Amino acid sequence: MSELRLNVITREWVVIATERALRPDQFKHESSAQVPIIFDQACPFCPGNEEHTPGELLRFPASRDWQVRVVPNKFSALSKQTEQNHNHEGLHHSVSGYGLHEVVIESEMHNHFLAEQSLSAISNLLQTFKTRFIAMYEDPAIAHVTIFKNHGEDAGTSLIHPHSQIIGTPITPIQIRDRLDAGKRYFEDTGKCLMCATLADELAEQSRIIFDTTHFTTFIPFAALSPFHTWIFPKRHSACFADISDDEITELALHLKTILSKLYSGLNNPSYNFVLRSESPRASEPECFHWYISIVPRLSRPAGFELGSGMYINTSIPEDSAAFLRNIIV
């Protein structure tokens, strides 16, 4: 019997299509075998081609043999050179396209997927995220910073060289405002953080947990929107990613490597997006939000029903997907 489940954090309903559900291994991606290419002369992100990405913002280590570089996005829709204007004409509200858009080149190697990188390389990447995240918020005109990654064509990227992106916008996007509202309402009702409560529930129930350590839990949410939709939650209550400690970064790197490796080998390198959702360091109510990472493998395509209703039909069963990923040894 199929079931509709409510995601209490996003207020989205999902139809878990039990009768139509596929087995976890039926979501395996049919990808052609990739020949590893360490260097591509034509790639703007490969070492030696640094002049194609001017205005470098960060390099680690700070030598010719870098492993991570951060550069401004050449094709950004937002710009620091834009005047800051808010316009309100009747029902038309607009803001000039002021903002920051950076590209984080995650490796010196051309097609070395994040899942295959060393723990120390992934830790360095997370440190880089933290540094640039804090730096962007130093600009008082930036209301919100989104860190995300598109991996694979179905996830919206055509560039093979592994990279992620950081965008600072002059407004707070609706997805964050909605989560803040839900968190605030729950805190007012119960005096607790909604995400802390969600995590406690998941840990008590165990059936959707993929990987659990001292500081973090990786799990499939009860109302996963789509097959293998996964959350990584820090156990310590913290509204803002900027508060992460060095120890926590090391452990988060292990979670990220574990889940991405499990997806890579279990589903044969599927396209995925990840996003780090966090409040601002300037948050006035840090008790009402809890930062986390959401990973969305792109194994299904939203169609008219999803676009039209905001309800999703998930043809996988969260508990089965979690068991499948738990059993994949990486």
Place this chain on the structure above:
Amino acid sequence: MSELRLNVITREWVVIATERALRPDQFKHESSAQVPIIFDQACPFCPGNEEHTPGELLRFPASRDWQVRVVPNKFSALSKQTEQNHNHEGLHHSVSGYGLHEVVIESEMHNHFLAEQSLSAISNLLQTFKTRFIAMYEDPAIAHVTIFKNHGEDAGTSLIHPHSQIIGTPITPIQIRDRLDAGKRYFEDTGKCLMCATLADELAEQSRIIFDTTHFTTFIPFAALSPFHTWIFPKRHSACFADISDDEITELALHLKTILSKLYSGLNNPSYNFVLRSESPRASEPECFHWYISIVPRLSRPAGFELGSGMYINTSIPEDSAAFLRNIIV
């Protein structure tokens, strides 16, 4: 200079990427020429194969030579045979998958696109929508009915034979609840309908209007989420599609045919979704909502930033897209 625009109905912000924007004709779809096939022996929706879609709910005309048929969706995620259960265990809210899911076969011809059909055939389809919409709401367990269409592979359909779908769910999806909230707040503040006000603004400004007649206006919204995102608004305030008159149906058919034909010839048969957003006939506050049709050509793919923030980057300029479509003669 790029600009962020707020959709006051959905509260979503869109980056109109002026500098990166493509010309309207650059969104032309590269589709291979289709050979018209009137009948396909293997298609379950073609006349003569009616036994593959049992439980017919409506046939028009009621003869062997039908033009529209409505049948239950064989692969529905929701079922009338399901018991109605609401479960609340701590943070886990779920509802059993009770619901209705119907397929509307829009033509007796195998690949006769909706855009190519006669006005009377499209009027018959809209009458069929109205009849089934009202019938679904007769079930008190149905909280909301969504009418939608997926056209083309990028819009999530693999079946060529033109068809649309109607889903009745035991809960009201979040996209409708959010629009109701926005409508209610605006009504409380101003005593006016937010959609009536939006339409009045668009008609005063004219730059985004595509087609305007006595009862309906087809236009690109100020904060269009994606290239060629189009709305058809009835001019008469009405919360519920069930209230549409026969005269209005005839005119709505003309709008639907006009916009779909303009997209078909201007952009070379792009994939698209459409959805009819309407309140229930049981609406308690009909002054706070206004039904409409939203058409979303699938010309871009949401990636990590869109998924992660709910903000969209639109690489087309709404005013240019509207001018382009106005100038296409159909």
